[in-house]
Amino acid sequence: MDISVVIPLYNEEESLPELTDWIRRVMNQHNFSYEIVLVDDGSTDTSWSVIEKLKTQHEQISAVKFRRNYGKSAALNVGFNIAEGDVVITMDADLQDSPDEIPELYDRVMNKGADLVSGWKQKRYDPLTKTIPTKLFNAATRSMSGIHNLHDFNCGLKAYKKDVVKSIEVYGEMHRYIPVLAKWAGFTNIQEQIVQHYPRKYGTTKFGAGRFVKGFLDLMSIFFVGKFGKRPMHFFGAIGSISFVIGFFITLFLIFEKLMSIANGTPYRNVTDQPLFYLSLVAILIGTQLFLTGFIAELVSRNSADRNKYHIAKVI
Missing domain, CATH: 3.90.550.10 (Spore Coat Polysaccharide Biosynthesis Protein SpsA; Chain A)
Incomplete structure (x- = not known):
């Protein structure tokens, strides 16, 4: 035809x-x-x-x-x-x-x-x-x-x-x-x-x-x-990893800053008293969630038979 x-x-x-x-x-x-x-x-x-x-x-x-x-x-x-x-x-x-x-x-x-x-x-x-x-x-x-x-x-x-x-x-x-x-x-x-x-x-x-x-x-x-x-992990995983790494290193910096203050005998603030700590915590949580989202999306990306x-x- x-x-x-x-x-x-x-x-x-x-x-x-x-x-x-x-x-x-x-x-x-x-x-x-x-x-x-x-x-x-x-x-x-x-x-x-x-x-x-x-x-x-x-x-x-x-x-x-x-x-x-x-x-x-x-x-x-x-x-x-x-x-x-x-x-x-x-x-x-x-x-x-x-x-x-x-x-x-x-x-x-x-x-x-x-x-x-x-x-x-x-x-x-x-x-x-x-x-x-x-x-x-x-x-x-x-x-x-x-x-x-x-x-x-x-x-x-x-x-x-x-x-x-x-x-x-x-x-x-x-x-x-x-x-x-x-x-x-x-x-x-x-x-x-x-x-x-x-x-x-x-x-x-x-x-x-x-x-x-x-x-x-x-x-x-x-x-x-x-x-x-075909590769949702490349999107969600990349953004999630960047967010997690940023939050993780900010947290390490705050902990290191406190330890140095203790070692030098200078006044310091508790890590949890600093707003930056909560921002880093949010970044870590969002990064983890995005990474898991990408992983789950990889599992279901080809299983939409009823679409x-x-x-x-x-x-x-």
Whole structure:
């Protein structure tokens, strides 16, 4: 199979018929063999009924419905597990992404060696309250990830080699940073393609202002996981050891100072009467705790088997 189109959706009943017809026209025009994987992220409208009807009209459609809303990352992860195409295309279900971009995306992955091609909506139809924070997050992500050639990490329209989606795990809210996950997995040929962005035709956006706070926290998380996910002791152990050593030597200094005062017959203060002693004690305790945290993290770092376990209501 040439292409799998993975589409996460939540309450998009109006746009689904138009979107699937648009995809079918593009695929037939270029003689692609394809499948459309629709992942209903717990929609509360009639989206699933629409999907069931579309399934009877298009044999290329397969679909999964979550019992409740888990988020876009969960939907993408399940879609990636199902996808069988040599090239996997992701796009949003709101008709703001154009299926007409698919042939060029496919060509760049299949024939020009790209591991991942991320869309860049150079001209956007979103309000400033959305575009300005997005630019700030993209700048921060470029700086921290080292992927300097991408302008929009969170664009829903992307193309992947099959090996990429089968090698990464998307969880939590990490869909914003899939290029970073791909890079950490060893897929370094990450490219960008300018794509058309259309105004939303139906409904309203499903993402509120809270996503920017989550985006910042996810950025910190992905940076930590990428750097220290396989070796948490290198992070916690290093900081803990430094803290412990500083506190230990301060304590030795205070004890040595008291002993020298006794030997010289000069007045001295008890070690426990000095504020510096309590600061050193805190440093020793924090250092010990951080070291033990790193040790425990090493033991559990690979044992998160339930991280992507979802309750699926229906599969067709």
